[in-house]
Amino acid sequence: MATRGAEQGRTDGRSDDEIRPVRLHAGVLNNAHGSAYIEWGKNKIMVGVYGPRRPSRQEPLRSDRALVRCTYNMAPFSVSDRKRPGRDRRSLEISKVLSEALTNAVLVERFPRTVIDVNVEVLEADAGTRCAALTAASVALADAGLQMRGLVSACAVGVVDGRIVLDPSRDEDNFGDGDMPVGILPSSGEIVLLQMDGALGPDQFGEALDLGVEACRRIHVLQRDALFVRYGQERASRIEKPHFSGYGDMDTIIMDDEADPPVWGEEAIR
Amino acid sequence: MATRGAEQGRTDGRSDDEIRPVRLHAGVLNNAHGSAYIEWGKNKIMVGVYGPRRPSRQEPLRSDRALVRCTYNMAPFSVSDRKRPGRDRRSLEISKVLSEALTNAVLVERFPRTVIDVNVEVLEADAGTRCAALTAASVALADAGLQMRGLVSACAVGVVDGRIVLDPSRDEDNFGDGDMPVGILPSSGEIVLLQMDGALGPDQFGEALDLGVEACRRIHVLQRDALFVRYGQERASRIEKPHFSGYGDMDTIIMDDEADPPVWGEEAIR
Amino acid sequence: MATRGAEQGRTDGRSDDEIRPVRLHAGVLNNAHGSAYIEWGKNKIMVGVYGPRRPSRQEPLRSDRALVRCTYNMAPFSVSDRKRPGRDRRSLEISKVLSEALTNAVLVERFPRTVIDVNVEVLEADAGTRCAALTAASVALADAGLQMRGLVSACAVGVVDGRIVLDPSRDEDNFGDGDMPVGILPSSGEIVLLQMDGALGPDQFGEALDLGVEACRRIHVLQRDALFVRYGQERASRIEKPHFSGYGDMDTIIMDDEADPPVWGEEAIR
Amino acid sequence: MSRDPETIMRSQMVRDLIGTGRRRDDRSLGQMRPLVVETDVIAQADGSARVRLGGTELVVGAKLMPSSPYPDHPDEGVMHTGIRLSPLASPSFDRDMDAEATEIARVVDRGIRHSGMIDMKHLCISPGERVWGLYLDIHVLDHDGNLFDASTLGIVLSLRGLAFPNSRFGMGEDRPVPLGEMPVTLTFAKVAGELILDPTAEEEGVSDGRITMTIDPRGWVRAVQLGGCGHFTLEEVKRAHQLARSSAEVVRGSLR
Amino acid sequence: MSRDPETIMRSQMVRDLIGTGRRRDDRSLGQMRPLVVETDVIAQADGSARVRLGGTELVVGAKLMPSSPYPDHPDEGVMHTGIRLSPLASPSFDRDMDAEATEIARVVDRGIRHSGMIDMKHLCISPGERVWGLYLDIHVLDHDGNLFDASTLGIVLSLRGLAFPNSRFGMGEDRPVPLGEMPVTLTFAKVAGELILDPTAEEEGVSDGRITMTIDPRGWVRAVQLGGCGHFTLEEVKRAHQLARSSAEVVRGSLR
């Protein structure tokens, strides 16, 4: 694929269509029914899935499908100024859009009157947390053995100095002109997460969208790799499973567009 | 009726026993089972009723009657300094006394184990909101087709410079010596709302009470008119129903003590 | 018992192993199923017990035993600076440790799927409230006629100027080097409340613990006396029951180590 | 909330008795229950009182804390009245009591505030900058009806002897807070068409409403609150007013 | 949340009709409902508007209050957008609506903010010290779908005629707040594979998702939000974008 806009340069030296390094691991927690850990640039996010299950508190259920209930939470130490613990408006909105996007990923009709809890814990935040969380969450859902329509893959597109760039960093997000997180179901090509704020010219919108969708497909390869490592080879045992930092023996998946990914049908997991 | 105390004058030029202009409309909302909109002086209040129904959340019901659950809420823009959204102590108390007063209006024994929700939204406040809300709420209950013991009519009495005045304005309320909201069931003459704070001399109390009760009967006429407009002539269709501001075709009921109101039994509504 | 450390003196003139004056009354409230009032130094605490009962709100119960649910609350006027009403972290922790300690006192297995509510209201606080509350709470549980394994008796031990002292006062607590509340089941000798913070040398820990356990046994005598006054003589009628202040006719139990307490089996109460 | 036959019969009995002018505790319809009071019961408070009105018992603590004035009243102190309906005071308090607690606190507050027992200008320290905040906290320990009247009594008694805690805040010597005359709050329940003073919890439970009035020493009405889904005729309200005025004198006399 | 046979049949009917290019209220798929607007409806607000979009009705009040700037933007005012989904507006609002309310408020806020209709620098009073806080409060009175578009309309109209309330705060004479061009928000639901503009509550209920776009006068996209468990093909999103641009011109024209 052609490298776009590399001549102008970005603050971290990436070309305009380059995604930050991503490391993604499935099945990293003991208790959660399914889990995934992602490092995406400096973002560090843990996702744990429980369900389908009956909730312990009484609450409205759906008679025709499972409720996917995502809770996005940021650790107090995840950002520069300590964040006060607890729910705020931003995390409430992100929880809602992630819940809705993930509802498309799971065959929710198969689990009526249940809840599937997807808990997202942002340990370190560096722009693009919702895309990283969504990417990891669908891997965690697959790790939980849920019957799925497909994984959801996500990546943000930004506008910096009038240029469309992929996966904006924190500086580019803060001082850029726009941010558009995109999440797709690669199995069908459908878009299930799309938000945007800032400014996109009439022609830029389509261009940004195309770039975002293409990036999601690259992310999808990493998701399949992570599940392959977890289930294909079984070399990562429950005890000695990969973790989120620099242990020598850790299975680290560095993004590599050239790699030929193993064929993997995530619909058939477990 | 004799005009009392007109010689001293009031800040807005009313005589002491004069009520501010009142406009009252029934059936102004599409979704609510019953609704009413009132403009009383500069007060603007919308009331919507749902019920009798089973509440969606689990909560204690009464096996012998319906619970009338009034929620009084002020819009943030309804007062001079922006009001923080959410429940406060004042609105909690008003919600309670309105709920209790309205319980007398509805034949609650006919709807055991249900809830009747009366939602009061104060869009603009200018003294006397609880009386205006109560007046509109009982019209909204009638509009919902609930079997009723009668409407509740309300009006406040104030003390300004030692004089008893009807329906004090905001200035009179802030700088006056007392405020006494009165609400009655005109069908039986019983008092169902009575609060007071300030100072009323031993003889003034009875005088103020008499004046308030008499004013409630005047308000009652307006309530019957509003229901007559809504149901008697059916000239206000569901789609082109009257609204709360100066549309040319709006049915506006200006208070007029001399008018001979149509005979109307609110007990027989629907 | 020898008076330890009396030569150094304490701010309030007590010897190191001397407990502040304690007055304890059982059955002081009309509505509560069981109640107790304690004055311990300047601490004034009321405890009321309800249960075993089904809670009015839906909540998780235990199929094998009753839940003992203690709520420790401080009145806004109980401390020097007015305390904001409502739950705080300190009261939440104290409520939890008191609940757990009292679970040992009651034969909870006899009341499955119920809740026993123990409400502690601290009217005046002066160091050592949790021990005083626990002492009174178990008397209130006995007063409620619950089948019990035994009373729980409690007293704190402190470290002041390197010396182990019993029942530290507020000054000693604020400026001392350590505080260790101890609560025991005198019937079995088991320790059911133990917290500590500050500094206790390797040998001091055991010494402090021994002293605390011994003090609990002294407190136990007072608890039995209070129940004897309430049930043994029936001289305190339901109407003219003892109260928490200086009425002339009040039955006041001043702590007295030498007194020969009446034999009393609290296990057999009611 | 369901009503079993026994409860219904018992309610009927209470009503019938009152219909004949009598009450279960042998009081006359216009009689208050025995009142036992004590002041200065809480050393940490700047004023405090304990009130036992029949089977109803509560403690009030008053505290003065330096505070900021409201911008529109720069030379007046601020006053806050709160109440805790502790779950230990009644089995019926095992649920959200916010609406009930708020109503009581606000009605009692209005009676105290408008009676002029405390002149808010006396609570000014430095106009526009610093005033005393007066916190009146009511703590209910046993609920057997009529919390309104007992609460006002508790506050009034806690105010007697209230002193500015100047020494605690490095502002010189403590000195007493000047006080006006005390207001009295009187509550009537309507049962079987009769107005009964100082209702018990049982009487409140069978009543057709409640009316509460706060009366100052000159006989002026300072606060009124009708509640409990009450419906009173005009004559009943006026009669309650007359009864409240005469009863206020009795209470005032007994506490002088 | 259970779906009875009647509801299922009704839903199918709505879908089938849209599949043939028609809607229950006889609109074309790309047509908005009748819009009735009125401004300056709330005297206490510094700007206000009432919007009736078909059966959806809401009031917006804008208020300016002196406030402190954020440390990282010392010369800019602050803006807060809130929404009340009053229980009177829909039987479905009889539960916690926090997530829905927050999403609408934030999406609408982003569209207004990024469109530049209000330059936050114009809201500066004294850099680093005092700025105007602009509070935009949306009050929903009747909910028949598409609260996003109606909310943006209400805010835009409440801003027209917004004046700095200098006199209220002793800062001289009131003067109008300079405004840029208005943004327009357009929402499409996907039903039976079709994109329909300005969906009713019933249409939202049977849809396979929702896409909301805010378009500025130059045709630039200022905010996008996909929701409602939506799944849209790339082509559908691009088509929504084209439709939004042309529809924005229609709305803008009708409100000029």
Added chain:
Amino acid sequence: MSRDPETIMRSQMVRDLIGTGRRRDDRSLGQMRPLVVETDVIAQADGSARVRLGGTELVVGAKLMPSSPYPDHPDEGVMHTGIRLSPLASPSFDRDMDAEATEIARVVDRGIRHSGMIDMKHLCISPGERVWGLYLDIHVLDHDGNLFDASTLGIVLSLRGLAFPNSRFGMGEDRPVPLGEMPVTLTFAKVAGELILDPTAEEEGVSDGRITMTIDPRGWVRAVQLGGCGHFTLEEVKRAHQLARSSAEVVRGSLR
């Protein structure tokens, strides 16, 4: 909360095994689980650590923020310890965990505070005006028992290498925070009459109580907490104290 036969049998098995001096994971009764630690895992924190103690895993982040001192300690920094029992860490965390979380945070805080590992006077910037606020936030990711000991370990490790972030606040160069020796927290569960160190969640579930002690380098006790409806004989508590002292040395040695 109902206990099915399988759970009862399994509990009995765990108990019986411990009664014979063995544990399901083949540890001895006084042995801790394998401990894996890593520091500086969160770049945004001023100090951070990750701890894996058997199947329990948590991350601690320490942050320093300029703050105001308490009036009664004008020359000391302030410290706050918080914990998040994230629902992803255990199926049993799908409910209100406030009481549990508060207890852990407060007990761990007391141990750290009283051990003197951080002298609060070192956190003073300008006496009476500005001090450092030290925020210690524990984030539990996997719960397999003994959160007390793992939390203290996480905090201690996050403090090692903690630096004053002077540069972030325009106060000159960053410099390390002076540290004293580390405390160690040891928790024992009582099962079948035996004291077992570092219990798993399963062992906690069948235990007759829990006792937690924080020991400083001189062997002094700095915090104790008995919990879990525990009932311990005097001898058991004293034995726990002895075991804690010796175990603390082992842990301390392994982390030096």
